Amino acid sequence: MLLKVFGSYKTTLILLFFLAVGAAIATFVENDFGTAVARYYVYNAIWYEALLVLAAINLAIALYRSKMILHVSRFTFHAAFILILIGSGLTRYFGVDGVMKIREGSSSNVIFSSEKNAEITLPFAVHLNDFELERYYGSRSPSAYTSDVEVRDGNTTLGAQIYMNHTLIYKGYKFFQTFYDPDEKGTILSVTKDPGVEVTYVGYALLFLGLFLNLFDPKSRFRKLISEVKSSSLLVVLVLLVQTPLWCESEYVQTYLQEHQSKSKEVSDAFGKLVVQSRMGRMKPFDTLSQEVLYKLSGKNSLYEMDAMQVALGMLSHPSVWKNLPMIQTKTPKLREFIGIAKDQKLASFEDFFDGHRYKLDAELQKALAMKPSQRGTFENDLIKVDERLSIAFMLYQGVLFKIFPLPHDANHTWLAFEQMFAQLEGVEADKVQESSTAFIEALFERNYAKALLHVKTFSQFQSNYGAEIMPSSTHIQIEILYNKLMLFERLTLAYIFLGLVLLVVAFGRVFAPQTFTCKLDRPLFFLVATLFVVHTCGLALRWYISGHAPLSDTYESIVYIAWSCLLFCMLFLRRSLFALSGSVMMAGIFMFVAHLGHIDPEITNLVPVLKSFWLSVHVSIITASYGFLALGCALGLFTLILFTCKRSIKIVATIKHLSAINEITLILGLSLLVIGNFLGGIWANESWGRYWGWDPKETWAYISILVYAIILHVRLVPRFYSHYLFAVFSLLGFASILMTYFGVNFYLAGMHSYATGDPVPIPLWVYVCSGVVACLIIMSYKNKNLKEEK
Incomplete structure (x- = not known):
C-alpha cells in the first residue's frame, strides 16, 4: 500500500504543489525579513529538504511502476532529476563554500564560510601580486577586474589570473573573482570545493539529452x-505611425518653433552623426543620446513636429524658450495639481516646477526620499521620477550631456562637454574648437543654421584627430542612426x-x-x-x-x-x-x-x-x-x-x-x-x-514556474480529475507564475536579478x-x- 501511495501520480502532483507554495512564500519572507530567515525556515529547513527527497523517491517508484525504462528519452530526462538531486546533496553536505580577502602584496590561506559560520584553513596559500580594475571609457563604471595571483604550496609556485568568468582551479578548490576593496588595492574571491560537481553535470547532460530526444521520439x-x-x-x-504635434500660444515662440522646425534639419542631422560619450562610457552617435533623453523627459520620440536632435539643439541654444514649453512628463493628477497645471495636462514645462527661484517639489521630494520604498505611493514615485527628469533637462540646457570633445592623450579616453572643454582643453587646436563652440551656439541662437553647420564640421574633425582610437566606424554610426529613425x-x-x-x-x-x-x-x-x-x-x-x-x-x-x-x-x-x-x-x-x-x-x-x-x-x-x-x-x-x-x-x-x-x-x-x-x-x-x-527571488520563481507547468502537463495522468476545460483553465492561470517571475520579481521583490531592487x-x-x-x-x-x- 505504501508503494502504491508513494508511487502514485496524485502524490506527485501534491508534492510538486507544496514545493511550489513553500518556495513562493519564502520569496516574500526573504523580501520582508531577510535571506537568513527565508533560508532557515524554508530553503535549508529539514521539512523542505524532506519534500525534495520524497519527490525523488516518488519519481523513482513511478519510473519503475510505469516501466518507463522502455522509453529511452522519457526515462533519461526524468531519471536525470534524481541524479541532479543526489549531486546537490553531495555539494551541500560535503562541499566547501566561502570567501577569501587578500590585499596587494599579501597572502592568505583562510576562507570564511557564512554557511558554517567558521574559518577554513586551506593546505596552501594564495598571494596577490596585483589587482587591476578597468573602467569603460571616461566613466566610473567597471568594465573588468582582474587579480594577478600566485598559488604557494611548499616549494610549488603557480602563477594565474582570476577575472570574471575565468577561474583558478587548484587541488579541487576553485577561485572566482567576486569583488574588490573600495580603494582598489585588494581582491575578494569566492572559493568552493564541490564533490558533487561530476554527478550534477552528468545529471544536467542527461536532462538536456532526454528533453531533446523527447522532441523527436515517435512514441x-x-x-x-x-x-x-x-x-x-x-x-x-x-506600419508607420503619425506623431501628434503639440502647439504653443506665444507668437514669438510660434515663429521660432516654425523656423527651427523647418530650417534646422540639416544641421541637426549633421550634429547627430557626431560621436558622444555616455555616462557609462558607451560611444554612440549624438542622435541616439538625443532620442534617449527626449524619451526620458516626455515619453515621446518627437515633439512640436521636430525630431529629438532638433529638440536637443533647441534646448542647448535657446533654453529660455524651451524651459517654458511643456515637455516634462507627469503621471499623477495630484502632482499636476500641486505644481498648478491642469489635471489632464500630461506634459509640464521646466518653469512650472519653479516659483521664482523656489523649487516647488523640494519639501515633498525630501519626504518621499525619506520614506521606505515599500511605503511610497504613486504620487511619491512620480515626484522622484519627475525630479530625475528635471535634472536631465537642466544638464541638457547647460550642455553637460554634450560630451563630444575628446581630451587629447588621456589614458582613460575621457571626453568633455562644452562647459568642461573650456576649462580643460589647451593649445592652438583647443583654442580653435573653443572659439568654434561659442560661434556654434550663437549661430543656433540667431537661427543662422548654415553658419552653425560649418562649425559642426570643425567638431567632427577634432573628434577624428583625437578620438579615433575609440570611435565607432562611420558605418556603425550610420546603421545606429538608421535604427533610431526606423x-x-x-x-x-x-x-x-x-x-x-x-x-x-x-x-x-x-x-x-x-x-x-x-x-x-x-x-x-x-x-x-x-x-x-x-x-x-x-x-x-x-x-x-x-x-x-x-x-x-x-x-x-x-x-x-x-x-x-x-x-x-x-x-x-x-x-x-x-x-x-x-x-x-x-x-x-x-x-x-x-x-x-x-x-x-x-x-x-x-x-x-x-x-x-x-x-x-x-x-x-x-x-x-x-x-x-x-x-x-x-x-x-x-x-x-x-x-x-x-x-x-x-x-x-x-x-x-x-x-x-x-x-x-x-x-x-x-x-x-x-x-x-x-x-x-x-x-x-x-x-x-x-x-x-542562490535562492535569489528570480531564480526561485523560475523554479516555481517549472513546478507549476510540470503540474499542468501531468494532471492528465489522473483521468478522474482531468478534462479539456481544466487544462484550458490551468494553461491560462499558469502564466501568472511567468508574469511573477518576469515582472513581479523585477518590480516587487529585491534580488540580484531584480531591475528595481525591491522598489515596488x-x-x-x-x-x-x-x-x-x-x-x-x-x-x-x-x-x-x-x-x-x-x-
Missing part, C-alpha cells in the same frame, strides 16, 4: 500531438495588436460562419504575419550589431525577444492553425506594448563584467524564448474557454480538442526550454562564481481588470465543462 507525447497538427512556410511590411519595435506594436485581432475574428468566424470566412484568407494573413516577423528579426539583428552583444541584457531587450519568440515556434510548426497564429501575434503585441510603457528604458548600455560571457546569449535566450511559448499557451487557453461558453456543436467540440492538442504541444516545448534554460543558468553560475543556485511600483489598474475578466470567463464556461456534443 513521445509531443510527437503524437504534433502529428495531429499540420504545417507550411514564411516573409516584410512596415523605430521598428515601436511601430510593430500596433501592427501586431491589429493583425492579431483580425486573425482572431477570422479564426472564430471559421468556426461559426465558415461560408463567409473561407480558406482564401489564410495565405494573405500568413504573409502579413511573416512580414512582421522578418521586420522584428531585422530589428533584433540591428540592435545586436549596434550594442556589440546579444540583445538580452536588460528588461526592454528581453521583452522584445520574448515577443519575437512568441511568433517563432508558431511560424515553424502551427502556422495552419489560425487560433495559434492569432494567439502568438496578439501575445507578441502585448509584450511589445509592455516594452514601450514609460517605466521601461530602451537605452542601449554597456554590459557589466559578469554579463560578458557566452552564457548570457545561451541561458537568457532559451529562458525568454520559453516565456514566448508559455504565453501562447495562455492565449490558447483563453480561446478554448471562450469556446466553452458557446452552445455545443460538432464543430466547436472538434475545435476545442484541436486547440487543446496545440496548447499541450506549446506547453511541452515551453517547459522543456524553461528547464534547459534554468539549468544552463546553474552551470553559468557555478562556473562564474561557484554556486549553482503600484499594481496597475489593468491587472485588476484582466483578473476580473479571466475570473468571469472561467465561471461562465464552467457550466459547459463536460465536453459532450449537442445533436
